[in-house]
Amino acid sequence: MINGNLKATYAADEQVLNNAYKRAFVYGMALLCAALPFVANDYIILVAAQMGIILIAVVGVNVVIGYTGLLSLGHAAFIAIGAYSIPILHTLFASLGVPEGIMPFLAIPLAVAISALVGIVVGLPSLRVKGLYLAVATLSANFIVIFLIELDAMAPYTGGFNGINTPEANLLGWQLDTQREMFALIAALAFVTILGVQNLFRTRVGRAFIAIRERDYSAEVLGISLLRYKLLSFAISAACCGLAGALFAYFYARILPEQFELVLSLQLVAALIVGGMGRTMGPVFGVIIVVMVPELLKYSFGIIAGGSADVAALRAPVQEIVFGALIIIFLMFEPLGITQIVDRGFRSLNRWPFARG
Amino acid sequence: MLEVRNLHLSFGGIKALQGVSFTARAGEITGVIGPNGAGKTSLFNAMSGFYTPDSGQVLFDGNDITRLAPDARAALGIARTFQNIALFRGMTVLDNIKLGGHTRLKTDVWSALRYFGAAQREEIAYREEIEERVIDFLEIDHIRKLPITMLPYGLQKRVELGRALAMQPKVLLLDEPVAGMNREETGDMARFILDVQQEFGTTILLVEHDMHMVMDICSHVVVLNFGHQIAEGTPAEVSANPAVIEAYLGTAV
Numbered sequence: 316m317i318n319g320n321l322k323a324t325y326a327a328d329e330q331v332l333n334n335a336y337k338r339a340f341v342y343g344m345a346l347l348c349a350a351l352p353f354v355a356n357d358y359i360i361l362v363a364a365q366m367g368i369i370l371i372a373v374v375g376v377n378v379v380i381g382y383t384g385l386l387s388l389g390h391a392a393f394i395a396i397g398a399y400s401i402p403i404l405h406t407l408f409a410s411l412g413v414p415e416g417i418m419p420f421l422a423i424p425l426a427v428a429i430s431a432l433v434g435i436v437v438g439l440p441s442l443r444v445k446g447l448y449l450a451v452a453t454l455s456a457n458f459i460v461i462f463l464i465e466l467d468a469m470a471p472y473t474g475g476f477n478g479i480n481t482p483e484a485n486l487l488g489w490q491l492d493t494q495r496e497m498f499a500l501i502a503a504l505a506f507v508t509i510l511g512v513q514n515l516f517r518t519r520v521g522r523a524f525i526a527i528r529e530r531d532y533s534a535e536v537l538g539i540s541l542l543r544y545k546l547l548s549f550a551i552s553a554a555c556c557g558l559a560g561a562l563f564a565y566f567y568a569r570i571l572p573e574q575f576e577l578v579l580s581l582q583l584v585a586a587l588i589v590g591g592m593g594r595t596m597g598p599v600f601g602v603i604i605v606v607m608v609p610e611l612l613k614y615s616f617g618i619i620a621g622g623s624a625d626v627a628a629l630r631a632p633v634q635e636i637v638f639g640a641l642i643i644i645f646l647m648f649e650p651l652g653i654t655q656i657v658d659r660g661f662r663s664l665n666r667w668p669f670a671r672g
Numbered sequence: 673m674l675e676v677r678n679l680h681l682s683f684g685g686i687k688a689l690q691g692v693s694f695t696a697r698a699g700e701i702t703g704v705i706g707p708n709g710a711g712k713t714s715l716f717n718a719m720s721g722f723y724t725p726d727s728g729q730v731l732f733d734g735n736d737i738t739r740l741a742p743d744a745r746a747a748l749g750i751a752r753t754f755q756n757i758a759l760f761r762g763m764t765v766l767d768n769i770k771l772g773g774h775t776r777l778k779t780d781v782w783s784a785l786r787y788f789g790a791a792q793r794e795e796i797a798y799r800e801e802i803e804e805r806v807i808d809f810l811e812i813d814h815i816r817k818l819p820i821t822m823l824p825y826g827l828q829k830r831v832e833l834g835r836a837l838a839m840q841p842k843v844l845l846l847d848e849p850v851a852g853m854n855r856e857e858t859g860d861m862a863r864f865i866l867d868v869q870q871e872f873g874t875t876i877l878l879v880e881h882d883m884h885m886v887m888d889i890c891s892h893v894v895v896l897n898f899g900h901q902i903a904e905g906t907p908a909e910v911s912a913n914p915a916v917i918e919a920y921l922g923t924a925v
């Protein structure tokens with residue numbers, strides 16, 4: 316077989332960035348993210364930061380849907396939990412006299428841990444039901460979490476319907492009070508998240524997830540506990556979403572319950588499907604598309620609508636339709652998403668000039 | 673080693689197993705034969721934990737494992753293959769085989785997230801081990817990077833054996849490992865099964881319709897018919913048994 320990928324040792328064969336294209340892409344992205352805060356304008360920074368936050372969440376969704384094969388439509392709930400944890404924890408820390416500069420170092424891991432725990436609870440139905448039934452169960456979890464946040468009894472902590480103001484992150488005295496600084500933090504954590512999750516799939520832990528997706532009884536016969544690994548998968552994915560939520564809270568000045576409703580869960584799933592399920596780069600490609608869609612719509616509606624409020628009011632439903640259409644089109648014509656298209660490109664590059672296709 | 677005592681198992685009205693008792697002796701190959709629907713696969717399912725018998729016991733090294741879940745039995749060292757291949761079709765041969773080692777490997781989530789360090793050392797040592805003990809052993813080095821879907825049926829069966837071998841099992845249950853294979857492939861598989869027994873000392877249970885193979889490589893044979901155990905003994909004893917001949921009337925023994 317001509318594949319330009321012959322390796323001398325098993326250690327070399329176990330590398331992740333096993334060809335020049337992958338290395339170039341990853342180092343290029345790292346360089347771009349490092350340069351962005353110094354060269355980009357405010358608008359680009361805003362969009363890039365949004366992409367980074369959503370990316371961290373989609374990387375998590377990929378673990379449970381893409382790799383473990385458990386359909387979840389409720390992951391916005393974990394983002395909500397991560398996000399609301401931040402103002403609540405900061406208030407708590409302030410009352411305990413914790414210095415502001417170390418609050419994020421405690422609040423972020425705690426927000427992640429709380430989300431992971433809730434993830435385990437939400438994942439419980441996956442032990443009994445699969446497919447559509449699980450999708451409905453997780454979707455209900457999304458509604459329940461939003462319902463609880465909006466509950467009058469919770470309003471002193473969550474602000475209820477009206478949302479709540481969120482603190483800025485202060486890292487040992489460095490106040491991240493611009494979106495530019497927040498972007499740097501988001502980008503760094505996005506890299507760490509992708510790396511960590513990618514690492515899982517180089518070991519028995521990630522392989523166990525994939526085995527469950529592929530054929531759960533075979534996984535059992537190899538000694539993989541469905542109970543442990545399905546819940547672990549939910550915990551890891553919820554943890555990523557919790558991290559995304561925490562960053563969301565630090566990034567924006569205020570959070571509202573409506574930001575974490577079903578539309579967001581759908582956006583996460585759309586990004587994953589468009590990008591490519593069960594692939595490391597899937598979330599990256601998908602998020603670029605899915606965050607661009609609302610921006611492009613905003614732009615084109617601006618031109619069409621001019622000042623008309625009637626036309627502008629159509630933007631939100633049109634956006635949902637576009638997400639839905641993206642999911643359907645990709646599932647029908649390119650179910651493995653953009654990664655598949657990119658793979659095909661690389662394959663023909665690798666074989667060139669020996670053969671085409 | 674692995675023993676069943678008076679196993680009874682039924683599905684609604686169908687009595688799949690009605691009082692099956694025998695011992696698969698350590699280090700030997702025990703054959704389980706019988707006509708279609710005799711209950712052979714059901715017996716394997718009861719042994720590997722997919723079905724819980726209505727009554728009777730499954731014992732492993734003298735311990736009662738009748739109610740243990742499949743993954744817990746795998747961790748004890750019981751491996752199996754399936755009558756209709758149950759490989760992970762979307763994965764490569766290598767990844768399928770790697771999955772066999774799940775219970776023997778130690779990496780936990782925390783070291784997996786970091787990878788570099790303990791997890792990496794374990795992965796590379798494990799890779800070297802399966803290359804030697806499984807991939808070279810089964811002569812499948814030329815296909816290790818291919819997805820399962822690209823392999824012919826006979827090779828898929830061999831990969832499934834490889835995945836079970838990666839578990840380094842104490843007991844290996846093989847459900848019709850040569851079904852649907854041609855003569856040459858059957859010969860290869862018989863040789864691999866004997867090699868496994870001889871090199872690794874694995875206790876093997878073999879369900880097979882290919883009588884020549886069973887008579888050739890098994891030291892002990894159990895015969896089932898309609899869930900009843902109708903005979904047990906050496907291949908010679910069993911093939912001379914009138915009840916067995918009657919059960920197989922019309923088919924060549």
Ligand SMILES: Nc1ncnc2c1ncn2[C@@H]1O[C@H](COP(=O)(O)OP(=O)(O)OP(=O)(O)O)[C@@H](O)[C@H]1O
Pocket residue numbers: 683686687688706707708709710711712713714715755
């Ligand atoms: N899950 C099940 N539900 C209902 N009936 C079952 C189930 N599994 C097996 N049976 C029945 O139990 C009986 C024994 O089946 P089993 O698969 O154990 O036979 P077998 O000896 O493996 O046959 P074959 O040689 O065809 O593989 C059959 O009558 C079969 O229809």
Ligand SMILES: [Mg+2]
Pocket residue numbers: 712713714755
């Ligand atoms: Mg059978």
